[in-house]
């Protein structure tokens with residue numbers, strides 16, 4: 410990555426008056442940590458900023474800096490700088506109308522590690538080989554000589570650990586591990602991160618994992634491991650964060666090409682998560698053909714419908 414892009418981004422931040430920092434709905438650890446990191450950068454630069462996520466963020470407040478500042482609304486869309494982090498598509502912010510019809514003088518910086526799908530940012534920083542958006546943000550901090558405090562180190566390491574399934578996924582590069590090591594040296598609190606991202610399960614959510622595991626089947630035609638969760642299998646008290654990593658865990662299944670997890674959501678949609686198991690499988694293609702997107706090894710989509718059990722198996726109706 411060119412240092413000049415990172416320096417340009419930081420100059421835009423320093424020259425702005427009010428910044429919107431946004432990420433995708435149903436945010437994962439990388440999305441949340443990326444926003445928290447950028448909030449810390451904006452705070453240190455003495456800027457007004459607003460953190461936006463369409464969904465509720467349920468992580469414990471002390472876990473990462475600025476977690477208690479997330480909003481799912483805004484007073485007036487008059488920010489002069491909009492930073493979109495880890496989104497894959499602008500639609501996933503749920504602010505696409507506001508962002509795409511912004512007035513002159515409202516600039517957008519996009520920082521992401523998903524493959525490119527669209528062109529809407531004034532400054533796009535993309536590295537689809539990075540294991541996490543926070544891995545790119547680490548390069549941003551370095552390029553701008555911003556001191557990596559414990560708080561910033563926590564953010565970088567959280568994004569990396571959650572997006573690599575704790576270094577399990579093939580996106581883990583030597584650089585990923587080197588950065589993680591540097592973050593530990595800079596004071597990142599590994600036990601705290603694990604408590605909040607992986608060891609965060611309640612009995613109720615463990616039971617939901619159990620239901621998904623008990624329904625696991627292999628589709629012999631495509632050699633895909635497949636399971637589903639109905640809406641009623643996930644009681645309301647379970648947070649999204651407790652279900653993070655389920656598709657990744659299922660991809661421990663030996664010998665299949667890929668994994669598909671279908672989950673009925675309370676809003677009448679079905680969320681599909683795909684994980685490649687064999688090295689040559691690209692699940693992003695299937696996700697894209699269903700209106701979603703993602704990485705070659707981990708992708709997802711959302712379709713309207715409900716899951717129904719029939720004689721011949723589960724169907725989307």
Ligand SMILES: [Mn+2]
Pocket residue numbers: 439440495522540541542572
């Ligand atoms: Mn990510």
